[in-house]
Amino acid sequence: MTPAGALPDPTFEVELMDATNTMSGRSASLLPGQVGETRYRITQPLPGWGKRELAVKAAEAQAIQADAMRDTSWAELAAKIEALWLRYYAANRELVLNRDGLALLKSLEELSLARYALGLLPQQAVLRMQREISAQRLALVEIEQRRKGLAAGLNGLLGRSHDAPLAAPADPAPLPEHLDAGALFEAAASANPEVNAATYGIDVARAERERTYQDRLPDFAVGVRNNRPDEGKSSWDVMFEVMIPLQQSSRRAREREAEYMLMAAEARREDAKARASGELGIAWSMYAQGRETLRLLEHTLLPQAQATRDASQAALSSGKVDFDSVIEAERQLIDIRTQRLKTELDTRLALTEIKKLTGDLK
Template sequence: MHSSNAGTQRRALAAALLIPGLLAVAATVQAQGAGTPPAPPAARSFPVAPAAATAADPATPLGADIAGLLQHARGTNPAFAAQRAETAAARERVDSAGALPDPNFQVELMDFTNEMRGGGTTLVPGQVGETRYRFIQPLPGWGKRELQTRTAAAKADEATARLDAEWLDLALTIKQAWLRYYAADREAALARESLALLGGLEEATLARYRQGLAPQQAVLRAQREITSQRLAQVGIEQRRRAAAAALNGLLARAPHEPLAAPAEPSALPAVLPLPALVERARANNPALSADAHAIEAARLERERTWADRYPDYSIGLTNNRPRGEDQSWDLMFEVMIPLQQSARRAREREAAHMVAAADAKREATASRLGGEIGSAWATFTSAQETQRLLRGTLLPQAQATRDATRSAFETGRVDFDAVLEAERQLVDTRMSLLQAEVEARMALFEIEKLVGESL
């Protein structure tokens, strides 16, 4: 959830959690006014959604869980499809990299004016003084073709690793978008529920007002809360539609296409050891793997550049056909003379700098990876500790304060504002617990991307 919407979201959730408790208090006081013994207050809790599927299930509607969205995005996301096609193109270049150059075929017409033999000018083979048919095959120097093949294979492996890294980035974006959709969907459901409960609270307050047990300000306050909740519901529904449209965009679907209501996500892991995460990232992160393949490709390219110090060759076979005479055969052997040493040395220095750059890029990626893992791990650990403290200490204290205030309100020892303040403290605690859980889940998604696997 974005920080700019935190205040609106907090008020919407607070209203959703406050109203049921207030209804219970109102019903208790109304029952007291009618001579009915009060019922003990019931504890409040978050509504529980159905458990989410842990893997992609064909029967699971699209949007209910992350696994189904990821499976759908693999085949529909256009950006990933483009990266996949580029990777396939790089793989196809391996076969052509080490192939021999195409041969040349020449037709040479000697004495096409026929001055030596008498006759007219012609360009028809066999009707000139002599026709030569020549076949020439260029041959790269020894080892160059193998180096070209190995370089293309290393670049193809790099492209494959880049594809994996692209998928992890896309998967993280989808997970984060789904989590925002999940939060907005739950808020929308709570807003609808709280609006219905507010109507019941208004009726109960009106009934107490008619009996002289509540002031007119209580009725006006209930009606004001209904109006505020309706305004909050508009914003919540807008955020839910925006989150659904963002998810549809990642899946190459129309923005208005429906998505299933999100199910409850899987439980968070209790502990994530940082040293093990760093080791797994160094072993599995595709960005590091891509940089390693880039280093290998740069080194092979440097070797190929050094091999250019040695000449290339060509072999030619010529068929001579003089008009009216017997044909003959010639064999030709050609050697390329590497004379442009200054240009060649410049290319060798360029290749050496490219190797140094590839090494430095991998070191930079490793350093950045370690920093990002440490930051995400710290966020996850802090959020988990916050949840533990809230759930184990502050939440029970807030619940006990709320229950005590309710009991005091029923006996007339505190006013309605004290009950409302106790309920708000409990709501703030539950909201903080929810925010800590969302923060931990976002950090977990980031760690999964960095280590290259699900945790």
């Protein structure tokens, strides 16, 4: 922070005395040495005691706050990238699930056509099967378009061309079984990027207040002057100046402003803490709800839907159920798998938000 505590630049002054040359009777001139007397002066301003140290302190506080604001911006960008990547991952998974469902429906269509040709199945069952296949194909088109849009958005956030190829996303890390709410809220109050930036803003405001109160002390200046008369010997003068702090009303106004700026900085920190706590409460609740819903889907509904689908297919082979029952069982299984994927996505998005709010997103 050397520049902040450096002395002000000195000034250089040239003074032409008797530029009209009235005393010598010559014509007027603006050239040094051709007037009655030429004076050269160098002046160095000197801030009052402690002002340079306070300038360094204020600059350091501003630099730290700038770093904290940079960290805040990076946390926001990282959260956007991770959220978009999770949506891209979910779109890939959904595409695979729908393709598997379409393949199964096609195999059932072949079976239905064979039975229809033998007169064992009504035409309505074949038409419904074909409608289901068409609907599944439309869903695949919508998912593929959404996947391409997410890929373009992800490339944009990464600074790449919108059509740059992206590798198929690998499975993310398993979701934590339990999150300690108390530790999370403590982290949000102490490690949240916005809270940190607001805290460092208080340091900046406090340093500026100290500088403002230090302005009650005078500043100084020292200088030397060389006098060169047209006739006679040159001489040297030494100068010492003191700034007289007489404008008390404006100084008091600046001091009140500094106090209000400090109060505003403290209020911004409390506001950042409150917002971080509120947003964390919402994210934590969504995560806890998502984990409980995933447990229900994975351990209860999904196995039941798979068992129902398998049983209906077995019953179809023995002629105990019709194709409508098989199609309905397959549709329920596809819907539950899609719901599970959507719940997992929402839960992971909530976890990303928690990491951002607690300063854990790297």
